[in-house]
Amino acid sequence: MQTPWEHRFAHRTEGMKSSFIRELLKVTDQPDMISFGGGFPAAEIFPIDRVRAACDKVLTEKGRKALQYTTTEGYAPLREWVARDAKKMGINISLDNILITTGSQQALDFVGRIFINRGDRVLTESPTYLGAIQAWNAYGPHYVTVDTDEDGMLTDQLEQLVATNIKFMYVLPNFQNPMGVTLSHTRRKQIVEIANRHGVPIVEDDPYGKLLFEGEPIPPLCVIDEEYHSNQDGCYSGNVIYTSTLSKILAPGLRIGWVIAPPQVNKKMVQAKQGADLQSSTFDQYVAYELVKDEWLNEHIELIKKVYKERRDAMLNAFEKYMPEGTTWTKPAGGLFLWLRLPDGCDTVKLFPMAVEEKVAYVPGEPFYPNGGPTNTMRMNVSASKPEVIDEGVRRLANIVRRCTMPAIRYPRTRE
Template sequence: MSVKYAKRMDYIKGSAIRELLKLTEQPEIISFAGGLPAPELFPIEEMKEVCVRVLDTDGKAALQYSPTEGYMPLRKIIAERMKKSGVEISPEHILITSGSQQGLDFCGKVFLDEGDTVICESPSYLGALNAFKSYLPKFVEVEMDKDGMKMDELEKALQANPNAKFIYTIPDFQNPSGITMSVERRKKLVELAVKYNVPVVEDNPYGELRFEGERLPAIKHFDTEGMVIFLGTFSKIFSPGLRVGWVAASPEIVRKYVLVKQGADLQSNSMAQREAAAFVQMFDLDAHINKIIEVYRKRRDLMIETMEKEFPEGFTFTYPNGGLFTWVEMPEGVDAAEVLKKALEEKVAFVPGGSFYPNGGNENHCRLNYSCMPEDKIVEGITRLGKVFKKL
């Protein structure tokens, strides 16, 4: 059989992370591969009450089609919560999406023609890179340091690429590096976006998961020209299975996203939107987030402490102030994908770092997740991984 596919299919590869997640179904594998929230922290009993409340009070609407833009009470809740990151936005300028991953896909659909440029951090989130690749862009990577994307390098990239359509960034506890962008660079990023007339896509799934220090204002807080598109989600602070995310942007940009959503799926899940809103109304979401933070902070500390003890000289790693990940750099010449094969023999998994670089290279990195494994398995898994590293 000879079937002719769209050219974009040549560029779409299976997600290394999604493939590795299949390993978590094997109970003997200690997996640091996925970006999974801890399932034991899901508010299951509360959600039983929520589901009954939604069906009792609004069942017909919950099971019916609803507006593409989303459930207005939920949009109002999101607008109110965004004030905590310094963003004042009207609920009318928020579109509910099927997780923030759909928002990423829509960024490509709204902005990218074949050959256009996406400017991103180096490394960057694999799920975003895969979403954008469907639209056949060119990627220009900008180096980071401990304060995030280097603004002088970003300006050089903007000058060299006049066809750049947007700048993609994860400013808080970046995936995969765990790095947080400084306030000064957030301000400068908006300044450069306005100067070169290139929008910023601010992907912010982890901002509320800060373990220490004060929460930094979102990049969009500094946006007075409508140049920043904010992507948010309930996946990391509540439930990824509900698939409730959002886009917050200027009215003109949101209208474009609404149009592509109408063509994609008409609307997000009516029931899930009402469940998310009802949970916030019936229970204390901030208290739930604080419970998550306490658990994740302990797991981060334990992972870092064990890595310091078990990893050999020449292996370095980041110390994130929040989020789900730390980023490991191995000695030059080491291929993390080959190391993974040895690690799997020891029943421990991680994500090799090469796939986080859209233009290749940097194979001597890996991402480790500390949110999903209980503390005893973190110690055991990192100890096993240390043994594998020492054999190198």
């Protein structure tokens, strides 16, 4: 039955759906639940005392400014920090390249807003970040997908696909959400080269890059891309739109992200932001700047890496210990997620209620495939649970998985 409102909604709302993950997390918010579902950082290592000291300093020294409106582009010292941080990654940028956003999610929304006409072809990994799909669906793109393996997005078919009128390609190079895999240096170079040759922009989403547990960091695509373009007066004018965030290295509740883009794109982003919310929280930007501006942040990142690495290892060990044969998983070198593939025939959406009953939760993998995909995958978060909890949670989960591998009783027939 049509409500009085439905006929009034704009066509684009048909593409807008409630976030599967966010709805699912409501179910899992119960005592005794072990949740590998969310992408929550470990709250027990949030630098609460540091944040308190930063709030104090900001309010004492600059209270009037920190509580007032500021420029849409963002608090200048924080943008300068973004530029210094980019320089450490290997790229020279100027303030004209930088916009502070409300998390990198907002940067993705703006990418959709300024680039996607209904029906435009957008190239993504498969699976890819669900939040990007959700942001862009309102703009009505057609997704062209490329499979992803342990070395990230496959490049062997890329050139053919890129030649088919692609508006932009979307890449998560480091510890990709949802799979946790890292795009190899060779493939990064191939992707950047192909993108430049065909004049197709790259949107590089890098929220986890600093959380590398082992091995050497690989340059981001924007750094590789800089070789293809003349940098004018320290201003990046290349082919990559890069976004990152403080959510995973400081605190997601502050909602501080940023986007680095060529000046013409940044100008459009700023216009989009003016219309969208005028600016991100002045106060959070001031507080965040106090926290990131000196060496302490690096120490804190080392702590996060240490804790998450232990948890990743705990999960890998628990998989080895408990998971039935035929189950495979990725072995991320960093970040917050692992990707589990169950034996053929196991459906992780159908298993989900059984898991919740056993007080363990995950995110079924199918929604991460923009055009649909296998139903026997799941995303597992490693950051939010302690090692012993991870062990117990994986044990419970393995019992569920084992049930689905026994054909006769694969799924309960009826459920009340």
